[in-house]
Amino acid sequence: MAAARKHKRVAASQPGFLPFKSDLDGNSSDIKRRKRVNKNRKKNWNKHSDIQDVEEFLEDVRLQEKAAGGLIAEKPDDSLFFVDTGEKDKDTQPQTTVKKGKRSKPLRIDLILRPDSLIPAPKNVLAFQQPNAKKQRRKAEEAEKLAAMGVVPRREKLLQLRRAAAASGLSVKEKPVANNNPERAFYDLWSAGAPETADPYYLEQTKKKLVKRPDRLNEKPSVLPAIEVVVPGASYNPDFFSHQDLLREAHEVEVKKLKAEEKLKRQLAVNEDIATMESSFKEQVEGLIEEGDIEPEEPEGDTEDTVIGPTATQEKKSERERKKEKAQRIKELQREAERQKIDKQQQLFQLRSIRSDLKKQEQRTKMRQAQRKAKQEAQKSMPRRLGRLKFEAPDLDVQLSDELAGSLRSLKPEGSILKDRFKSLQKRNLIEPRERAKFQRKYKVKYTEKRAFREIQ
Secondary structure, X not given: OHHHHHHHHHHHOOOOOOXXXXXXXXXXXXXXXXXXXXXXXXXXXXXXXXXXXXXXXXXXXXXXXXXXXXXHHHOOHHHHOOOOOOOOOOOOOOOOOOOOOOOOOOOHHHHHXXXXXXXXXXXXXXXXXXXXXXXXXXXXXXXXXXXXXXXXOHHHHHHHHHHHHHHHOOOOOOOOOXXXXXXXXXXXXXXXXXXXXXXXXHHHHXXXXXXXXXXXXXXXXXXXXXXXXXXXXHOOOOOHHHHHHHHHHHHHHHHHHHHHHHHHHHHHOOOOOOOOHHHHHHHHHOOOOOHHHOOOOOOOOOOOOOOOOOOOOOOOOOHHHHHHHHHHHHHHHHHHHHHHHHHHHHHXXXXXXXXXXXXXXXXXXXXXXXXXXXXXXXXXXXXXXOOOOOOOOOOOOOOOHHHOOOOOOOOOOOOOHHHHHHHHHXXXXXXXXXXXXXXXXXXXXXXXXXXXXXXXX
16 A cells, blocks of 8 residues: 555656646645554455555546547647637638528537547457458469469469450350240251250250260271171182182191191100110119218318418508598599590590481481381281280181082081171270180089989889
8 A cells, every 4th residue: 555655646746747636636635544454464465455546546547548638748738728819800810701590510419429538449450350361361472473473373364365255255155045936946856966955054064965075085996997808719719819829828827836836845845864874873873872981072282371260350440541542532533533524525526426326326216216106007907915815816717629619509608707706806906805614513413313213223
């Protein structure tokens, strides 16, 4: 309480402090006698502390801020006082025409609602907050950086294209014709496709408009035709030379098959060596001679200098030896750098040979590209490996010279249309080569004798 009184006396004794209330003067005589209270305990601090004078002082400060907009001691004299010199001269006053009638005054309700405090209202922080303000500010900074670099965002680019299209009149969408409009186009009931009367954007979003088929799916897996025309030698009444060509081709196919079978037999053949007298004697003597009977051969020369036991450890190098090795390594690096520098200088005198080597390399590259392209074109007509089995060409349907029929009545049918189509699909890479599935019984067949069968016996 003593501290509060001291604060009050100090504040009131200020030369510029002008209190609004008379009880805040330092000369007030109603100061009560201080009560002696033990303040060693914390519970007695607030109980026996008198802060009424401090609250009165603060209330007077708040009243000055509310009424005058600040402390009166800090206000200039011009705003507080003025010199009254009487009525002003009529000549100095501007002549104004006052209309008859009452002057416009604010309404009573507006005067009541008008704030009487000169303290500005506190700023509402929540009114200025924006959701994701930090994120939006970061995006704006990135957009400014991109704009400074000359990069236009995708959204802005699309907007510019849309504006340019709208200015040229190309983006004006035609509204679909209503069904009840008599001027609409004629609808053919038996046409192949249905007309699209809806908006294209609506059809795309509702998945009713088919997606454009990629061009790579329109490419055929093979350039071979679906039905290959047989050679003239396979006709029912072929020419002699064309028939001989067909026989020669079939003969070459059979020769290749025989060669492949012979090669496989040679690879799988068992190497049977014929027993000789020497091999048979070794087999008889084997196991009779013991290993202990054979004396080990002694190494030639002196064996005194040979080291027995663990190898001797390497001695630690001295500081002088380390420096010497380091200087040697530095010299080697310097010599290598000088050698590379000399090689680069020598390349200046080899420009003609380097140019000729580059031309040869370009020619080899072009030749390899042509070969690779020719190989790719050739592979288009060849069956690819689509599964675990390779494509096996079917056997040629060929008749010998004595089997040729003289007429269509005596002609014997050869081959199978179903097998021919199946092989054609495999050859054109439409399906993978397959083999007939082997039937395997899961359980063995069990035979039982019925009673009727026993009676017959």
